Amino acid sequence: MQEAVQEKGLYYAPDPASRGTCFIGGNIAENSGGPRALKYGVTKDFVLNLEVVLPNGEVIETGANTLKNSTGYNLTQLMVGSEGTLGIVTQATLKLIPCPKRNMLMLVPFSSAEKACQAVSAIFKAGITPSALEFMERDAIQYTMDFTKESPIKLKDNEQAHLLIEVDGNDTEVLFKECEVIASVVEALECGEIMFAETEAQKEALWFLRRRVGEAVKATSIYKEEDTVVPRYQLPQLLKGVKEIGNRYGFKSICYGHAGDGNLHINIIKGDMNDAAWNNELTKGIRELFELTVALGGTLSGEHGIGYVQKQYMDIAFTKVELELMKGIKKLFDPKGILNPGKIFT
Numbered sequence: 001m002q003e004a005v006q007e008k009g010l011y012y013a014p015d016p017a018s019r020g021t022c023f024i025g026g027n028i029a030e031n032s033g034g035p036r037a038l039k040y041g042v043t044k045d046f047v048l049n050l051e052v053v054l055p056n057g058e059v060i061e062t063g064a065n066t067l068k069n070s071t072g073y074n075l076t077q078l079m080v081g082s083e084g085t086l087g088i089v090t091q092a093t094l095k096l097i098p099c100p101k102r103n104m105l106m107l108v109p110f111s112s113a114e115k116a117c118q119a120v121s122a123i124f125k126a127g128i129t130p131s132a133l134e135f136m137e138r139d140a141i142q143y144t145m146d147f148t149k150e151s152p153i154k155l156k157d158n159e160q161a162h163l164l165i166e167v168d169g170n171d172t173e174v175l176f177k178e179c180e181v182i183a184s185v186v187e188a189l190e191c192g193e194i195m196f197a198e199t200e201a202q203k204e205a206l207w208f209l210r211r212r213v214g215e216a217v218k219a220t221s222i223y224k225e226e227d228t229v230v231p232r233y234q235l236p237q238l239l240k241g242v243k244e245i246g247n248r249y250g251f252k253s254i255c256y257g258h259a260g261d262g263n264l265h266i267n268i269i270k271g272d273m274n275d276a277a278w279n280n281e282l283t284k285g286i287r288e289l290f291e292l293t294v295a296l297g298g299t300l301s302g303e304h305g306i307g308y309v310q311k312q313y314m315d316i317a318f319t320k321v322e323l324e325l326m327k328g329i330k331k332l333f334d335p336k337g338i339l340n341p342g343k344i345f346t
């Protein structure tokens, strides 16, 4: 769909790294984001109206095909991110925007992952809103290059993390100026040598690297993935906390994600952790991780949803009253509990 609308000079920005395999219905159900959510918003910002089949077979329209709508409760937004627990989306009216004509991409190495995270909010403080700002720990890049057998970059010994930063727009001069501002911000944080992608092929190679990280990391071991999100200025604290909790519980984590949104994917690697620790102790470690995330002003999932796996942690993000309200909504839509039973709530 992205390609089809681009041919008409239009742009659909939600852009999950799984875009080659996922569907619009799944995107709506999970309120998917991806790298471009930073500047343009997530799926919810692009959905105007939905046709939905309710669990009793009735078909409803949730809104109107308008940019503004202040008419009653917002059923459209209730459906977006409801993980298929309230109804089945059978038709969607989506918003499209003009397609930006140019972009520039740079890869910035840092000798410390925390410094890379500090750079994220510093770039916004300098007045720049990149179209993508992605974070990758050293291991994330190394595993991906091993997995894909493609090496678009050479990792230096002291490089612990990278930021992949894209700016887009219609005016090359403006983009150059934005890149200069970003360069001065990251250099003040002692980054290594900045790599500017000079050709479309180079850009594609860097994006290929970033998009394959999830798959590559997951291919190395049994894993659990958390999708934490915090206000972006809290990212350094979150990353520090993840490593401290990992040290205490004996797990290795590989972190990457949409840093500009404060969205950190934490892949916990089983490696040689024994089954008892993996199945029992780790749950306590993950609970601590989510408690930290919420204490930093964040929440459990930025774009992957709750599903079956994270529902045991919902009490960290919501009070009893809030959870009961949500369960009441589920009951109203689906009194027999036939749609995705056991997802989000027990």
Ligand SMILES: Cc1cc2nc3c(=O)[nH]c(=O)nc-3n(C[C@H](O)[C@H](O)[C@H](O)COP(=O)(O)OP(=O)(O)OC[C@H]3O[C@@H](n4cnc5c(N)ncnc54)[C@H](O)[C@@H]3O)c2cc1C
Pocket: 015, 016, 017, 018, 021, 022, 023, 024, 025, 026, 027, 028, 029, 030, 031, 032, 033, 034, 035, 083, 084, 085, 087, 088, 089, 090, 214, 215, 303, 304, 340
């Ligand atoms: C390698 C990889 C990378 C990823 N990267 C990102 C990323 O960058 N950003 C991001 O946001 N997510 C990412 N994801 C998560 C996932 O791709 C997204 O959540 C995606 O939107 C899921 O779509 P899908 O079609 O695969 O849905 P499925 O996995 O098939 O379904 C997801 C849920 O939606 C429900 N559902 C599906 N269709 C409908 C419908 N029509 N109506 C109601 N409910 C429905 C299903 O019942 C299920 O509960 C990634 C996943 C993988 C595997």
